[in-house]
Each structure stands twice: as C-alpha cells, then as structure tokens.
Amino acid sequence: xxxxxxxxxxxxxxxxxxxxxxxxxxxxxxxxxxxxxxxxxxxxxxxxxxxxxxxxxxxxxxxxxxxxxxxxxxxxxxxxxxxxxxxxxxxxxxxxxxxxxxxxxxxxxxxxxxxxxxxxxxxxxxxxxxxxxxxxxxxxxxxxxxxxxxxxxxxxxxxxxxxxxxxxxxxxxxxxxxxxxxxxxxxxxxxxxxxxxxxxxxxxxxxxxxxxxxxxx
Numbered sequence: 178x179x180x181x182x183x184x185x186x187x188x189x190x191x192x193x194x195x196x197x198x199x200x201x202x203x204x205x206x207x208x209x210x211x212x213x214x215x216x217x218x219x220x221x222x223x224x225x226x227x228x229x230x231x232x233x234x235x236x237x238x239x240x241x242x243x244x245x246x247x248x249x250x251x252x253x254x255x256x257x258x259x260x261x262x263x264x265x266x267x268x269x270x271x272x273x274x275x276x277x278x279x280x281x282x283x284x285x286x287x288x289x290x291x292x293x294x295x296x297x298x299x300x301x302x303x304x305x306x307x308x309x310x311x312x313x314x315x316x317x318x319x320x321x322x323x324x325x326x327x328x329x330x331x332x333x334x335x336x337x338x339x340x341x342x343x344x345x346x347x348x349x350x351x352x353x354x355x356x357x358x359x360x361x362x363x364x365x366x367x368x369x370x371x372x373x374x375x376x377x378x379x380x381x382x383x384x385x386x387x388x389x390x391x392x393x394x
Contacts, residue, residue, distance in 0.1 A: 257327060259380070260327055260334065260336065260362075261325045261327065261336075263289075263362070263380070263382045264325055264327075264336040264338060264360065264362060265322045265325050265338060267286070267289050267360070267362075267382070267384055268320070268322065268338045268340060268358050268360070269320045269322060269340075270282045270285045270286055270289075271286045271298065271387075272318070272320045272340060272342060272356070272358070272389070273318055273319060273320040274308065274312055274316065274317060274318035275317055275318075276309070276312075276313070276314045276317075279309060283302065285377065286298050287299070288374055288377055288378050289378055289382055289383060289384060290383065290384045290387075291383050291384065291385050293385075294384050294385065294386065294387050297387070298387075315346060315347065316344065316345070316346055317344070317345040317346075318342055318343070318344050318345070319342070319343045319345065320340050320341070320342055321340065321341045321342075321343070322338060322339075322340055323339040323340060323341055323355075324338070324339045325337075325338050325339075326338075333361050333363075333385075334361065334362050334363060335359070335360065335361045335362070336359075336360055336362065337357065337358070337359055338357070338358040338359075338360070339355065339356075339357055339358075339392070340355070340356050340357075340358060341353065341354070341355055342354050342355075342356060354391065354392075355391075355392040356389055356390065356391055356392060357389070357390045357391075357392050358387070358388070358389050358390075359387075359388045359389075359390070360384050360386060360387045360388070361384070361385045361386040362382065362383060362384050362385060363382075363383055363385055364380050364381050364382055364383070365381035365383050366380055366381040367381070368381045368383075
C-alpha cells in the first residue's frame with residue numbers, strides 16, 4: 178500500500194513540475210515575442226524618429242528663458258551660407274578699387290558698417306593722400322576671396338577672410354598680395370532704413386570691427 182502511495186505522490190509531483198515548467202515556458206515565449214516585436218518596431222520606425230535640438234535664449238537682466246527655434250543641419254548650413262555671403266561681399270566691396278564703381282562701393286560699405294567702422298573707412302578717402310587721389314583712374318585692384326572662416330567669441334560673431342589682391346595698370350598685373358581680414362559682425366533687422374537701403378541690406382548686416390593684415394608666410 179505504501180508503494181502505491183509513493184508512486185501516486187511521485188506522479189502528482191511530476192505533474193506539478195510539468196505544469197510549472199509549461200507555465201514558465203509560456204511566460205518565456207510570451208516575453209520573447211514582445212522583445213522580438215519591439216526590435217522589429219525599432220528597426221522599422223527608427224529612421225522616422227528624430228531628436229531636434231532647440232535654441233534657448235536667456236535674458237541676462239531677468240534670467241527668463243525663451244525657446245527661439247529648432248536647430249537642424251540644414252538651418253546651420255543656411256545660416257553659415259548667409260554669413261559667408263555678407264562677410265565676403267563686404268570685404269570685396271571695401272578692399273577692391275574701381276574708379277567707376279567707387280561711389281557705389283563707398284555707399285555700400287558705409288551702409289553695412291557701424292558708425293565707428295564707417296568713420297575709419299571714410300578716413301581712407303579723406304585728405305591729400307586719399308586712396309582715390311593716389312590710385313586715380315588708371316589703377317584697378319581686384320579682390321578674390323580665397324576662404325572664409327566663421328567663428329564666435331562671447332556671443333560676438335566674427336570671420337577671418339583670406340583674400341588675394343591683384344593690382345592692374347592699363348590691364349596688366351603689376352602687383353599681387355595676400356591679405357587676412359578679421360572682422361566682427363551682427364544683424365540689426367529692426368534698424369530704421371529707407372526702402373533703397375533695405376534693398377541693399379535687407380537683413381541689417383553690420384560690421385562692428387575691421388582689421389587687415391598682410392599674410393605671414
């Protein structure tokens with residue numbers, strides 16, 4: 178009798194073990210299916226998931242923050258292209274010399290400069306040794322922009338522009354030199370301007386400092 182009881186107990190234990198084992202197997206299978214679905218979901222939809230950083234502006238006087246816009250590679254490339262365009266145009270207009278275009282270039286440089294930078298530029302064309310009196314109508318100076326490197330220091334935008342200046346006399350090159358222009362700039366779109374000025378400078382681009390050095394080899 179005791180033998181049959183032991184067999185019965187063994188069968189019950191075996192049945193219980195099998196049930197628990199099956200239960201564990203189903204749980205493991207269920208978890209595996211969920212994980213597999215999650216992996217497939219991430220694989221399919223990962224290209225659609227994007228993390229967009231935002232520009233946060235902090236008001237120094239109040240400490241309040243303001244979200245300005247989202248930043249993307251395209252936005253950065255666009256802003257860089259705009260900055261390089263305006264800085265290179267400014268340098269070309271300021272450093273080139275064509276007697277027939279002098280009044281237009283003179284006006285352009287003043288319009289795109291802050292008052293201090295404009296004053297320094299005006300001095301180049303003032304007095305007996307002014308640039309136009311020294312070079313006259315027979316000399317031309319053509320400017321080629323070789324490179325523009327943008328930077329920022331203490332929230333002030335700056336650019337280093339490497340240029341080549343070829344001096345022509347009666348259509349023949351008589352001199353060639355490489356110069357490095359360092360300038361700081363900003364945008365003042367809210368600044369009051371006439372319609373004519375706004376057409377020439379729609380974004381209110383302003384050079385706040387300007388320096389020219391000969392390239393050191």
